[in-house]
Amino acid sequence: MSQIIAKSALQELAAAWLAKGTYVAGPCRVKPDLISYAPVSAASELLLEPCRPANSIKEFFFPRHEKLYRYHVTNTGVELFDGEDGAVPQVVFAARPCDAAALPILDHIFNWDFPDRFYLARREATTVVTFACAESDEECFCSSVGLAPDSTCGSDVLLLDAGEGAYEVRCLSDKGRALFADRTQASDREGRSAAAPAPRFDAARIGAFAAAHFDDPFWAAHALPCLGCGACAYTCPTCHCFDIADEGANGSGHRVRNWDSCQAGMFTLHTSGHNPRSNQGARQRQRIYHKFHMYPAKFGEILCTGCGNCGRNCPAGLGVLPVISDIDDGKHL
Amino acid sequence: MTENIYKPDLMEVTGIRQQTSDVKSVRLRFLDPERARGFRFRVGQFGIFSAFGYGESVFNICSSSNWTDRIEFCFRRVGRVTEALWNVEEGEVIGFRGPYGNFYPMDEWEGKNLIFLGGGIAMPPIRCAIWYALENRANYGDITVVYGARTVADLVFVDELDEWAARDRVRVIRCVDPGGETPDWKGEIGFVPTVFERAQLPAADSVALVIGPPIMIKNTLPVLDRMGVSPSSIYTSLENKMKCGVGKCGRCNAGPVYVCKEGPVFTLEQIQSLPQDY
Numbered sequence: 282m283s284q285i286i287a288k289s290a291l292q293e294l295a296a297a298w299l300a301k302g303t304y305v306a307g308p309c310r311v312k313p314d315l316i317s318y319a320p321v322s323a324a325s326e327l328l329l330e331p332c333r334p335a336n337s338i339k340e341f342f343f344p345r346h347e348k349l350y351r352y353h354v355t356n357t358g359v360e361l362f363d364g365e366d367g368a369v370p371q372v373v374f375a376a377r378p379c380d381a382a383a384l385p386i387l388d389h390i391f392n393w394d395f396p397d398r399f400y401l402a403r404r405e406a407t408t409v410v411t412f413a414c415a416e417s418d419e420e421c422f423c424s425s426v427g428l429a430p431d432s433t434c435g436s437d438v439l440l441l442d443a444g445e446g447a448y449e450v451r452c453l454s455d456k457g458r459a460l461f462a463d464r465t466q467a468s469d470r471e472g473r474s475a476a477a478p479a480p481r482f483d484a485a486r487i488g489a490f491a492a493a494h495f496d497d498p499f500w501a502a503h504a505l506p507c508l509g510c511g512a513c514a515y516t517c518p519t520c521h522c523f524d525i526a527d528e529g530a531n532g533s534g535h536r537v538r539n540w541d542s543c544q545a546g547m548f549t550l551h552t553s554g555h556n557p558r559s560n561q562g563a564r565q566r567q568r569i570y571h572k573f574h575m576y577p578a579k580f581g582e583i584l585c586t587g588c589g590n591c592g593r594n595c596p597a598g599l600g601v602l603p604v605i606s607d608i609d610d611g612k613h614l
Numbered sequence: 615m616t617e618n619i620y621k622p623d624l625m626e627v628t629g630i631r632q633q634t635s636d637v638k639s640v641r642l643r644f645l646d647p648e649r650a651r652g653f654r655f656r657v658g659q660f661g662i663f664s665a666f667g668y669g670e671s672v673f674n675i676c677s678s679s680n681w682t683d684r685i686e687f688c689f690r691r692v693g694r695v696t697e698a699l700w701n702v703e704e705g706e707v708i709g710f711r712g713p714y715g716n717f718y719p720m721d722e723w724e725g726k727n728l729i730f731l732g733g734g735i736a737m738p739p740i741r742c743a744i745w746y747a748l749e750n751r752a753n754y755g756d757i758t759v760v761y762g763a764r765t766v767a768d769l770v771f772v773d774e775l776d777e778w779a780a781r782d783r784v785r786v787i788r789c790v791d792p793g794g795e796t797p798d799w800k801g802e803i804g805f806v807p808t809v810f811e812r813a814q815l816p817a818a819d820s821v822a823l824v825i826g827p828p829i830m831i832k833n834t835l836p837v838l839d840r841m842g843v844s845p846s847s848i849y850t851s852l853e854n855k856m857k858c859g860v861g862k863c864g865r866c867n868a869g870p871v872y873v874c875k876e877g878p879v880f881t882l883e884q885i886q887s888l889p890q891d892y
Contacts, residue, residue: 349618349620349621350618350620350621352666352667354666354667358624358645358707359624359666359707359708359709361621361622361624361709363618363621364618390861390862391862393861394860394861394875395619395860395861395862396616396619397619397862398616398617398618398619401616402616492870495869495889495890495891496889496890521862521864522863522864522865523857523858523862523863523864524857524863525620525669525670525857525858525863526669527666527667527668527669529667530667532666532667534666534667536620536664536666536670538620538863541857541863541864541865543864548855548865549854549855549865550855551853551855552692552693552696553827555828557854557868557890557891557892558891563891567867567891570869571864571867574870575867575869575870578870579870
């Protein structure tokens with residue numbers, strides 16, 4: 282037996298969360314030709330069906346811009362005031378499994394040695410409801426990094442299309458069960474997802490190549506079209522690099538962190554002028570090396586969920602897929 | 615609630631020494647007495663220093679870990695944050711996060727002769743280890759310090775060099791690049807590696823700490839190698855760009871390591887196994 286919910290009941294459910302003061306975010310048509318995950322004030326703004334937003338859900342845990350604390354410089358000294366940690370109850374609704382899967386992967390970096398309370402508080406306060414994918418496109422490669430269109434990693438609830446206007450509801454955590462309590466009905470219908478995209482590469486080989494070919498001309502050749510704009514990193518569910526800066530005037534302001542990207546030329550620039558990654562090839566290499574070699578070696582997980590956002594959003598037609606496909610086809614091994 | 619790891623301690627500036635035309639060392643004390651009592655670090659670790667309204671910069675804690683009433687750091691006025699730090703006066707308050715990173719294995723160095731090789735602004739991260747060794751003098755063998763800068767005016771902690779040189783079994787060799795000397799210069803003229811090789815030190819039972827510009831390090835390593843100091847006994851401190859200092863922001867990666875957590879102190883042997891990403 283499974284539990285199902287009518288598609289028409291989902292909007293009502295989101296409205297009930299909003300009415301209780303819960304923050305709700307999910308896919309919205311923010312422009313006529315752009316679907317993004319965004320916070321909503323009314324349930325009707327949500328696109329409650331499997332779709333492919335241009336961004337990822339990481340910004341509901343690790344915002345693009347975040348105040349870490351406030352400082353106030355007076356004649357007699359300095360006062361510091363803790364920033365909000367953002368720990369308000371939040372539901373991320375209608376996410377893709379490849380977005381949710383990034384969360385357990387990011388938990389490692391935000392929790393080792395020095396726990397990052399901003400991320401962890403949001404993680405604790407957030408329930409993630411995913412839709413199993415109904416289709417994959419040519420940029421999707423979840424099956425190459427150990428995931429699938431119906432992966433449950435990072436989800437509290439997974440919804441699968443059960444036909445006849447209903448979704449199968451698979452509650453995967455207490456938080457998820459609390460969210461859907463008394464909203465589902467028992468059924469003998471099983472939900473289904475899209476077929477997994479055909480595997481595109483062998484991830485272990487990519488990591489090994491990056492480690493063994495650190496100085497290979499391969500990287501520079503592949504980075505030629507790259508503009509260094511960082512669109513790949515900003516829309517990536519797992520990229521988590523950030524900058525820390527001060528914003529303020531007249532002795533009062535905030536220390537903030539902002540998303541950053543290893544694709545930016547100044548990312549590693551020393552004050553002396555020395556730059557360990559002085560060209561785009563080295564910066565492209567870092568992105569692949571970090572995701573497929575360093576992170577797995579340190580934390581046991583690939584820093585990539587195969588969502589394909591880097592490829593869909595790259596203005597130069599790159600993303601990780603063309604680069605790693607070229608590595609994997611053996612031409613460069 | 616979990617502590618805010620990005621919020622610094624407030625520190626009062628209790629002393630400023632202008633070392634050169636563009637280098638200052640600054641002495642700090644914790645405003646919070648409890649934090650001051652509980653604070654410990656190991657020489658070689660670094661801190662992140664804040665000028666509020668301007669930002670943060672990363673510097674080695676250049677005081678000895680035996681000095682529990684204060685910490686010191688040293689910087690060159692070269693950018694936005696260091697310009698703001700330059701303008702700080704005694705009694706004013708700045709921020710400090712740390713200590714971060716690993717440290718010089720002073721315990722493992724016990725019983726060894728210590729060779730310190732520094733260039734220019736790299737004296738501060740060596741100075742903390744020298745003072746620590748001098749304060750635990752019986753634990754270490756002969757101490758040699760070779761310190762060079764471009765010109766006489768670029769040498770920092772000059773008065774302390776004299777103080778060290780006056781100690782037993784300490785040899786201090788000062789040098790400036792050719793053309794950087796003054797008429798009354800009593801030290802050597804030449805680059806650190808050359809001057810060091812000329813000194814013909816016995817290398818048995820020695821560890822070396824080498825910090826300076828990449829060209830100095832590059833040219834010093836073959837000299838140490840010819841002397842028979844093994845790569846596992848040669849230490850340096852990497853200076854990758856950092857923002858968070860706590861293994862999150864991704865900036866300091868050098869190949870497979872987070873320099874802020876697994877470094878900044880590495881042996882030459884370790885560095886030889888890293889890809890060229892520093």
